[in-house]
Every structure is written in C-alpha cells, then in structure tokens.
Amino acid sequence: MRALYGEDGTKNACHGSDAPKSAERELGLIFSSQAVVRSRPYYENSTLCIIKPHAVKAKLIGQIVDAILSSGFEISAMQMIWFDHAASQEFYEPYKFLPEQKKMIDQLASGASVALEVRQDQAV
DSSP states (O other): OOOOOOOSSSSSSSOOOOHHHHHHHHHHHHHHTTTBBBOOOOOOSEEEEOOOHHHHTOOHHHHHHHHHHTTOOEEEEEEEEEEEEHHHHHHHHGGGSSSHHHHHHHHHTSSSEEEEESSSTTTT
C-alpha cells in the first residue's frame, strides 16, 4: 500500500501495526466503546453530514471535519460510503421537486463519499 500510494516516509498513505500487541492496543483505540470516533451512530441530538464525491476528490475531508469541530459540533460516527445510481436516486427522492435533482443524483453516485454523524443539541 505504501509503495502504491505513499509519497515519502511521512506521507506514506496508511498505517499498519508493527506487532500483535500494537495491533491490539491500536484497534482498541479505534473500535472500543471508549473510542473517539465510534463505529456506530448514537441517533440522538444528531444529524447526517455527507462529504460528497467532488469534495473527497478535492481532498477537502480534513478541512470540512476541522470546520465542523471548530463550530462546536461532535463527530460521533464516520464511514466512507459509495452510492450507486439507484441508491443515490432513493436518497434524493424527497427532493424530486428541485430542478437540479438529476445533477444531485449523478454527483452523489460519481464516487466515494464520507458520511458523518454530527452531534450537538438541536443539531439539525
């Protein structure tokens, strides 16, 4: 992975644990019930934020996450997702009255997105 996607020793694209004990500790940091980013959403005082494919391709994920956090919100769940055209169409069904709905559907189906559960009192 590093050879395929890395640029140098710092921008080496991914992290892999160096030993079984390290893996156990690191996995616990990410996927335990005390993890900073949970693998499952709370569904309370929250809303959905989707970082759409054009922003993912433009490498804006970090800037968007920073803006959310600096605005006082909590990100309680995060997952990369891919909408196919049918799923994108279903997602945007409530917006069928908008003239740009087809463009919205095509954009969402154009690549990877990042879904975030964003929390705060009255988050919506």
